[in-house]
Amino acid sequence: xxxxxxxxxxxxxxxxxxxxxxxxxxxxxxxxxxxxxxxxxxxxxxxxxxxxxxxxxxxxxxxxxxxxxxxxxxxxxxxxxxxxxxxxxxxxxxxxxxxxxxxxxxxxxxxxxxxxxxxxxxxxxxxxxxxxxxxxxxxxxx
Numbered sequence: 001x002x003x004x005x006x007x008x009x010x011x012x013x014x015x016x017x018x019x020x021x022x023x024x025x026x027x028x029x030x031x032x033x034x035x036x037x038x039x040x041x042x043x044x045x046x047x048x049x050x051x052x053x054x055x056x057x058x059x060x061x062x063x064x065x066x067x068x069x070x071x072x073x074x075x076x077x078x079x080x081x082x083x084x085x086x087x088x089x090x091x092x093x094x095x096x097x098x099x100x101x102x103x104x105x106x107x108x109x110x111x112x113x114x115x116x117x118x119x120x121x122x123x124x125x126x127x128x129x130x131x132x133x134x135x136x137x138x139x140x141x142x
Contacts, residue, residue, distance in 0.1 A: 005084070006084065007020075007128070007129070008083060008084075009071075009075065017062070022052060022055075024050070026048065026053045027048025027049065028046075031043065054124075081098055083099070084098035100130070103126065103127075106125075
């Protein structure tokens with residue numbers, strides 16, 4: 001199958017590990033600076049964290065993916081940046097390098113609990129942020 005996204009060693013495909021949505025947020029900091037006898041002005045002081053959230057939905061009993069999803073938590077616990085790459089499928093497959101990221105948060109909600117105590121439906125949310133080890137942006141985070 002064609003990969004859709006790679007988060008370090010974790011490859012999101014149509015099945016078993018997939019995602020439904022990516023949300024990207026960028027920030028530029030422009031705090032208000034008081035000026036005597038006039039309205040406040042704004043001064044650029046830097047950039048925000050450029051957060052990315054990956055939302056997904058798995059049906060592990062039918063399609064698999066539970067082990068692959070839980071492995072993301074193992075990568076998070078290793079506390080090391082990983083490379084994030086996305087693919088667009090068109091007449092030619094092209095990769096888009098997001099750059100090195102850190103996995104900040106992994107959450108899930110399981111429903112339709114099976115006899116083993118696991119959800120037959122697993123919704124997840126993974127939050128990552130760029131890792132600028134030397135302060136310089138790379139890849140898609142320019």
